[in-house]
Amino acid sequence: xxxxxxxxxxxxxxxxxxxxxxxxxxxxxxxxxxxxxxxxxxxxxxxxxxxxxxxxxxxxxxxxxxxxxxxxxxxxxxxxxxxxxxxxxxxxxxxxxxxxxxxxxxxxxxxxxxxxxxxxxxxxxxxxxxxxxxxxxxxxxxxxxxxxxxxxxxxxxxxxxxxxxxxxxxxxxxxxxxxxxxxxxx
Amino acid sequence: xxxxxxxxxxxxxxxxxxxxxxxxxxxxxxxxxxxxxxxxxxxxxxxxxxxxxxxxxxxxxxxxxxxxxxxxxxxxxxxxxxxxxxxxxxxxxxxxxxxxxxxxxxxxxxxxxxxxxxxxxxxxxxxxxxxxxxxxxxxxxxxxxxxxxxxxxxxxxxxxxxxxxxxxxxxxxxxxxxxxxxxxxxxxxxxxxxxxxxxxxxxxxxxxxxxxxxxxxxxxxxxxxxxxxxxxxxxxxxxxxxxxxxxxxxxxxxxxxxxxx
Numbered sequence: 001x002x003x004x005x006x007x008x009x010x011x012x013x014x015x016x017x018x019x020x021x022x023x024x025x026x027x028x029x030x031x032x033x034x035x036x037x038x039x040x041x042x043x044x045x046x047x048x049x050x051x052x053x054x055x056x057x058x059x060x061x062x063x064x065x066x067x068x069x070x071x072x073x074x075x076x077x078x079x080x081x082x083x084x085x086x087x088x089x090x091x092x093x094x095x096x097x098x099x100x101x102x103x104x105x106x107x108x109x110x111x112x113x114x115x116x117x118x119x120x121x122x123x124x125x126x127x128x129x130x131x132x133x134x135x136x137x138x139x140x141x142x143x144x145x146x147x148x149x150x151x152x153x154x155x156x157x158x159x160x161x162x163x164x165x166x167x168x169x170x171x172x173x174x175x176x177x178x179x180x181x182x183x184x185x186x
Numbered sequence: 187x188x189x190x191x192x193x194x195x196x197x198x199x200x201x202x203x204x205x206x207x208x209x210x211x212x213x214x215x216x217x218x219x220x221x222x223x224x225x226x227x228x229x230x231x232x233x234x235x236x237x238x239x240x241x242x243x244x245x246x247x248x249x250x251x252x253x254x255x256x257x258x259x260x261x262x263x264x265x266x267x268x269x270x271x272x273x274x275x276x277x278x279x280x281x282x283x284x285x286x287x288x289x290x291x292x293x294x295x296x297x298x299x300x301x302x303x304x305x306x307x308x309x310x311x312x313x314x315x316x317x318x319x320x321x322x323x324x325x326x327x328x329x330x331x332x333x334x335x336x337x338x339x340x341x342x343x344x345x346x347x348x349x350x351x352x353x354x355x356x357x358x359x360x361x362x363x364x365x366x367x368x369x370x371x372x373x374x375x376x377x378x379x380x381x382x383x384x385x386x387x388x389x390x391x392x393x394x395x396x397x398x399x400x401x402x403x404x405x406x407x408x409x410x411x412x413x414x415x416x417x418x419x420x421x422x423x424x425x426x427x428x429x430x431x432x433x434x435x436x437x438x439x440x441x442x443x444x445x446x447x
Contacts, residue, residue, distance in 0.1 A: 021257070030232070047259055050260055050263075054260070054264055058374050058428055061366055062368045069222075113205070116209050117209045119212075125216060128217065128220045144218065
């Protein structure tokens with residue numbers, strides 16, 4: 001991160017994104033290829049992600065290297081999911097449109113949220129590990145990339161109401177896993 | 187102001203909002219920690235692979251084929267991000283007002299060293315226009331001051347930084363000085379001072395560009411839904427301000443930039 005920061009703040013040096021590309025291209029490649037398993041698509045994903053990241057340069061400058069790396073990886077996954085949906089490919093990372101989604105919100109949202117709020121860090125970590133990958137992606141888009149319902153809905157090709165329900169379900173799922181692990185410990 | 191004080195300013199007060207804020211913060215932290223561990227594990231496995239591992243050879247071929255095109259794409263988009271704006275001129279007439287007594291904050295600064303920052307106190311000028319004379323007095327204002335980072339080598343600095351922002355980075359040199367502030371919810375503020383004569387392209391796509399007055403000098407404000415950017419210059423330096431706040435706050439920050447040396 002230090003090298004990147006020094007670069008962007010030095011008018012005579014190579015560009016910020018160029019430095020970022022060289023520093024993180026391996027992990028970008030790995031994250032994209034893992035999802036699409038296709039070289040041309042991997043290239044498209046890396047390009048689209050870099051274009052999105054260029055617009056976020058001042059924000060990226062404020063990150064430490066770990067947060068920056070994670071932000072890049074999650075951004076790559078977001079672009080990959082977007083591409084899968086645009087190409088009409090069936091994939092387990094995508095959500096099926098469900099006409100009942102809009103009306104199906106958990107009745108115990110506040111109870112689930114309370115459980116998440118009061119969970120220990122390692123409990124949450126284990127629960128995240130057990131959560132479905134696509135639900136983890138959804139939570140990352142909301143809580144890490146700070147995308148709103150409409151922006152996430154566009155990526156998945158769903159209605160924003162569906163995204164609200166899916167997020168509610170993901171938090172419920174997380175709370176259920178925490179409950180189960182608590183019961184196992186007892 | 188410390189990071190913790192800033193957090194206090196932006197944390198909601200209502201019980202339900204506070205609980206929601208706490209849940210979201212906890213989730214965000216957990217997701218970040220989880221992702222960090224995943225990335226470290228990936229990196230560990232990757233670095234353990236020999237140079238002639240099929241995965242590394244495949245990747246090397248991939249970048250050999252795509253590197254030049256990616257670099258061209260980065261250059262093109264960075265340039266377009268800084269493209270010179272089309273100026274839409276707007277003229278505003280300031281309402282004239284009859285004022286008898288004014289209290290002005292001036293930049294005749296007195297500097298008190300407070301490690302690790304310099305504390306700049308304002309001088310308060312009070313004047314009262316009477317029928318036959320004008321009464322004038324100057325005094326340091328104990329209630330109005332701002333802090334300048336110790337390493338700041340620039341001549342100017344914004345006296346006003348909105349509540350909730352804390353400094354995250356600073357680079358200061360002979361040609362230019364730059365400081366970055368962050369606040370919660372991905373808010374950030376970037377201020378830079380450059381020597382006169384520099385040229386730059388500014389991204390103005392999907393933005394409204396207007397001429398504005400910054401302390402008697404013409405500047406440009408580039409208004410985007412997500413951020414506002416102001417560029418202006420005086421007789422000594424040129425300045426850039428980039429902030430994820432509304433135009434009023436951006437202008438207030440720009441107008442607060444004052445000479446500190």
